[in-house]
Amino acid sequence: xxxxxxxxxxxxxxxxxxxxxxxxxxxxxxxxxxxxxxxxxxxxxxxxxxxxxxxxxxxxxxxxxxxxxxxxxxxxxxxxxxxxxxxxxxxxxxxxxxxxxxxxxxxxxxxxxxxxxxxxxxxxxxxxxxxxxxxxxxxxxxxxxxxxxxxxxxxxxxxxxxxxxxxxxxxxxxxxxxxxxxxxxxxxxxxxxxxxxxxxxxxxxxxxxxxxxxxxxxxxxxxxxxxxxxxxxxxxxxxxxxxxxxxxxxxxxxxxxxxxxxxxxxxxxxxxxxxxxxxxxxxxxxxxxxxxxxxxxxxxxxxxxxxxxxxxxxxxxxxxxxxxxxxxxxxxxxxxxxxxxxxxxxxxxxxxxxxxxxxxxxxxxxxxxxxxxxxxxxxxxxxxxxxxxxxxxxxxxxxxxxxxxxxxxxxxxxxxxxxxxxxxxxxxxxxxxxxxxxxxxxxxxxxxxxxxxxxxxxxxxxxxxxxxxxxxxxxxxxxxxxx
Amino acid sequence: xxxxxxxxxxxxxxxxxxxxxxxxxxxxxxxxxxxxxxxxxxxxxxxxxxxxxxxxxxxxxxxxxxxxxxxxxxxxxxxxxxxxxxxxxxxxxxxxxxxxxxxxxxxxxxxxxxxxxxxxxxxxxxxxxxxxxxxxxxxxxxxxxxxxxxxxxxxxxxxxxxxxxxxxxxxxxxxxxxxxxxxxxxxxxxxxxxxxxxxxxxxxxxxxxxxxxxxxxxxxxxxxxxxxxxxxxxxxxxxxxxxxxxxxxxxxxxxxxxxxxxxxxxxxxxxxxxxxxxxxxxxxxxxxxxxxxxxxxxxxxxxxxxxxxxxxxxxxxxxxxxxxxxxxxxxxxxxxxxxxxxxxxxxxxxxxxxxxxxxxxxxxxxxxxxxxxxxxxxxxxxxxxxxxxxxxxxxxxxxxxxxxxxxxxxxxxxxxxxxxxxxxxxxxxxxxxxxxxxxxxxxxxxxxxxxxxxxxxxxxxxxxxxxxxxxxxxxxxxxxxxx
Numbered sequence: 022x023x024x025x026x027x028x029x030x031x032x033x034x035x036x037x038x039x040x041x042x043x044x045x046x047x048x049x050x051x052x053x054x055x056x057x058x059x060x061x062x063x064x065x066x067x068x069x070x071x072x073x074x075x076x077x078x079x080x081x082x083x084x085x086x087x088x089x090x091x092x093x094x095x096x097x098x099x100x101x102x103x104x105x106x107x108x109x110x111x112x113x114x115x116x117x118x119x120x121x122x123x124x125x126x127x128x129x130x131x132x133x134x135x136x137x138x139x140x141x142x143x144x145x146x147x148x149x150x151x152x153x154x155x156x157x158x159x160x161x162x163x164x165x166x167x168x169x170x171x172x173x174x175x176x177x178x179x180x181x182x183x184x185x186x187x188x189x190x191x192x193x194x195x196x197x198x199x200x201x202x203x204x205x206x207x208x209x210x211x212x213x214x215x216x217x218x219x220x221x222x223x224x225x226x227x228x229x230x231x232x233x234x235x236x237x238x239x240x241x242x243x244x245x246x247x248x249x250x251x252x253x254x255x256x257x258x259x260x261x262x263x264x265x266x267x268x269x270x271x272x273x274x275x276x277x278x279x280x281x282x283x284x285x286x287x288x289x290x291x292x293x294x295x296x297x298x299x300x301x302x303x304x305x306x307x308x309x310x311x312x313x314x315x316x317x318x319x320x321x322x323x324x325x326x327x328x329x330x331x332x333x334x335x336x337x338x339x340x341x342x343x344x345x346x347x348x349x350x351x352x353x354x355x356x357x358x359x360x361x362x363x364x365x366x367x368x369x370x371x372x373x374x375x376x377x378x379x380x381x382x383x384x385x386x387x388x389x390x391x392x393x394x395x396x397x398x399x400x401x402x403x404x405x406x407x408x409x410x411x412x413x414x415x416x417x418x419x420x421x422x423x424x425x426x427x428x429x430x431x432x433x434x435x436x437x438x439x440x441x442x443x444x445x446x447x448x449x450x451x452x453x454x455x456x457x458x459x460x461x462x463x464x465x466x467x468x469x470x471x472x473x474x475x476x477x478x479x480x481x482x483x484x485x486x487x488x489x490x491x492x493x494x495x496x497x498x499x500x501x502x503x504x
Numbered sequence: 505x506x507x508x509x510x511x512x513x514x515x516x517x518x519x520x521x522x523x524x525x526x527x528x529x530x531x532x533x534x535x536x537x538x539x540x541x542x543x544x545x546x547x548x549x550x551x552x553x554x555x556x557x558x559x560x561x562x563x564x565x566x567x568x569x570x571x572x573x574x575x576x577x578x579x580x581x582x583x584x585x586x587x588x589x590x591x592x593x594x595x596x597x598x599x600x601x602x603x604x605x606x607x608x609x610x611x612x613x614x615x616x617x618x619x620x621x622x623x624x625x626x627x628x629x630x631x632x633x634x635x636x637x638x639x640x641x642x643x644x645x646x647x648x649x650x651x652x653x654x655x656x657x658x659x660x661x662x663x664x665x666x667x668x669x670x671x672x673x674x675x676x677x678x679x680x681x682x683x684x685x686x687x688x689x690x691x692x693x694x695x696x697x698x699x700x701x702x703x704x705x706x707x708x709x710x711x712x713x714x715x716x717x718x719x720x721x722x723x724x725x726x727x728x729x730x731x732x733x734x735x736x737x738x739x740x741x742x743x744x745x746x747x748x749x750x751x752x753x754x755x756x757x758x759x760x761x762x763x764x765x766x767x768x769x770x771x772x773x774x775x776x777x778x779x780x781x782x783x784x785x786x787x788x789x790x791x792x793x794x795x796x797x798x799x800x801x802x803x804x805x806x807x808x809x810x811x812x813x814x815x816x817x818x819x820x821x822x823x824x825x826x827x828x829x830x831x832x833x834x835x836x837x838x839x840x841x842x843x844x845x846x847x848x849x850x851x852x853x854x855x856x857x858x859x860x861x862x863x864x865x866x867x868x869x870x871x872x873x874x875x876x877x878x879x880x881x882x883x884x885x886x887x888x889x890x891x892x893x894x895x896x897x898x899x900x901x902x903x904x905x906x907x908x909x910x911x912x913x914x915x916x917x918x919x920x921x922x923x924x925x926x927x928x929x930x931x932x933x934x935x936x937x938x939x940x941x942x943x944x945x946x947x948x949x950x951x952x953x954x955x956x957x958x959x960x961x962x963x964x965x966x967x968x969x970x971x972x973x974x975x976x977x978x979x980x981x982x983x984x985x986x987x
Binding site for chain 1: 587641685966969981
């Protein structure tokens with residue numbers, strides 16, 4: 022413990038300053054070797070006119086220390102303010118969100134007494150890349166992105182996490198029975214990487230059934246890794262049913278800087294009254310201590326905290342006559358934890374981080390990109406066709422085909438309407454149609470773009486085009502229903 | 505009850521024939537006026553080489569009766585078989601999935617004794633339109649579609665359902681803090697339509713927090729309406745935590761034909777042994793009876809079934825020493841329900857459909873499409889750039905700009921990498937980049953397509969293009985993070 026680790030700290034808004042002071046006090050008493058640099062983020066910075074809630078100069082500290090302990094902040098009311106978490110996540114390449122969801126029965130109320138799961142959520146891709154287009158007056162779209170390196174990073178992180186934390190199983194949730202290409206890639210990479218961890222049990226669930234199982238029987242799970250959107254929804258479900266929203270910490274792991282925080286908000290109405298429960302931020306700080314390879318301090322803090330909860334020393338939010346022995350404020354809670362540093366819980370399971378090894382720098386490496394033979398097959402042209410008259414559309418479009426390209430089908434919301442299927446006459450159509458042209462093998466991309474131009478020059482409103490290719494002889498595009 | 509309503513029935517696979525026989529026997533005894541046409545769907549049809557599991561001739565019956573009572577089917581192992589439910593849903597325009605999730609405490613085990621919610625899921629749009637493209641060796645994409653008419657139909661259906669069923673509140677779940685255009689449209693239309701139902705309470709939750717609340721405190725909800733994907737996941741969560749997966753029926757409501765079924769599968773290992781619980785299909789049939797405006801028969805069946813459950817006459821799947829009085833098979837369960845037709849439950853809440861009015865034909869009407877002034881602003885070109893060298897890419901691309909179009913930014917997975925931002929040098933890049941060109945007002949679509957052609961002719965692999973427009977002066981495209 023000779024050298025101190027530099028850590029960037031933000032006290033945040035609302036109850037933030039109080040719970041941060043309590044947390045840092047406990048860390049110091051536990052012997053954590055930290056060199057703290059303080060930056061300002063949140064409400065004050067937003068109101069100074071900085072729409073991201075962080076000053077440009079603060080990035081320097083974050084990019085240098087690469088460790089950020091952040092109290093909750095308040096985003097001012099009114100439009101134009103961007104989420105600080107989204108900004109730091111994207112700017113700092115924080116690819117993994119880690120959220121342990123643990124129940125502390127019988128000391129904290131829960132319907133799931135034996136719950137101890139960790140949700141590991143991909144943090145940069147999926148629909149949250151924020152790529153949206155309005156395709157027509159009636160139709161809007163958002164693009165879900167799933168990449169091989171992005172998925173490799175999160176899945177490998179999950180397995181490394183499981184190994185480092187002595188976890189037995191890593192479960193994967195996807196919807197690859199429907200989303201065969203995107204979620205199919207996630208599942209495939211999960212299988213590939215899992216093969217390198219024979220010591221860890223693997224298991225895949227379709228997300229709907231998996232979510233139902235998790236919400237009903239969370240004790241059946243251990244570590245769960247998921248694409249961004251499912252992880253967003255289900256990590257909130259997991260924290261809530263554990264009874265631990267006010268007690269849970271979380272980590273955002275990145276190559277350039279990792280951030281540790283409580284999962285709850287800044288609770289402005291509780292601010293300045295020595296009421297708030299510092300546990301969420303404190304457990305976030307425990308994750309930080311492990312990340313910077315100070316497992317002894319992490320274990321001391323975590324076990325002291327468990328003992329405090331077990332002894333019934335509770336802040337107002339978890340106080341209950343039945344199990345609590347003393348209602349305390351933020352400061353008194355911190356003192357109670359400090360008094361118990363070096364002790365272990367008796368009924369709750371103590372943590373043991375003695376053999377813990379922090380993440381190795383190479384853990385998020387991705388496999389080298391190999392060239393993949395691609396072959397051009399055709400082009401999809403998504404157009405706005407307000408009359409919705411499908412046969413008129415087909416006639417017009419067909420006039421512009423040729424030159425090695427023919428109209429294979431037209432669909433509306435994924436349902437083929439031309440050539441007409443069994444109930445096509447009764448298919449409800451929006452004003453947004455997709456026309457698929459296939460090449461006879463002679464049409465290159467240049468000819469395809471000329472076709473698009475002919476359609477556009479004929480007065481058809483082209484909203485989007487997508488190149489159809491095979492990759493290693495496998496189709497890189499889905500077929501329409503009924504195609 | 506003079507005229508019988510024609511209904512198409514499929515006995516399905518596994519336990520299907522047994523539970524269908526039991527269900528039809530109860531319906532008949534209850535005085536339901538049905539003229540039954542039987543069609544074959546499922547395993548046998550799949551194995552005859554029909555990849556959709558339904559014969560072309562069966563569509564005629566479905567499109568004529570417009571009512572389909574379907575037992576669970578088995579989809580054979582091996583690839584190439586399409587989901588029958590997806591096919592019928594899409595072919596028949598079944599825009600609404602309705603799933604009541606009720607707990608029957610203390611007669612069926614649940615952690616949520618007072619749960620009585622109805623999940624109404626949009627059934628045709630969202631990511632389940634199945635539009636996927638591989639954009640590069642590393643990047644896959646799927647397009648989420650949310651349309652105005654599709655959303656109007658589902659939201660209006662939800663409010664009409666609530667009014668018809670005497671429900672007090674319709675809650676909406678979206679993620680419109682992130683997906684401002686797609687989920688934003690869903691939320692906006694929800695607000696518009698809710699204004700026409702002042703007698704019904706309205707409420708919106710961000711889906712992550714709403715899902716957490718629902719999983720923990722389902723009694724706080726009544727009817728919940730959601731886009732397709734959230735509804736898929738959360739209707740399974742709701743059914744599971746109610747303890748009623750084996751007892752729940754569901755309706756798929758369409759303009760051309762509505763389908764009623766159990767939510768469970770065909771359980772082949774239980775088949776032919778007089779073991780299966782027919783309750784799920786029976787409650788699906790109750791939804792059907794209401795749909796075809798036979799509320800008296802629906803009420804008789806539903807109350808007789810509730811009384812049977814309450815009397816402890818239980819099939820093996822819900823049998824429990826503590827509350828059950830008699831373990832029965834499928835046939836005996838059906839007889840027990842028939843014996844109780846005309847009776848009401850004492851402890852469970854009886855249903856009352858006396859004042860029920862079936863859905864009026866105009867209920868799914870959508871507002872007329874109005875022309876919206878659009879203005880062309882630019883074009884996004886999504887390319888495959890294997891070297892990932894951003895400045896080389898910008899230099900090359902810039903060479904081809906001009907003619908009224910200039911390169912505004914390049915991003916990777918939604919994060920701006922050119923012009924470089926605060927940590928751009930450290931941003932992890934996949935091999936898929938998006939280049940955004942804005943027009944100075946002089947570039948028409950023709951010039952934009954010429955620009956795409958110049959880029960493509962220079963050897964750059966163009967995967968996708970998206971036209972950037974304003975609609976009624978509002979941007980129809982999202983900004984990149986950091987833009």
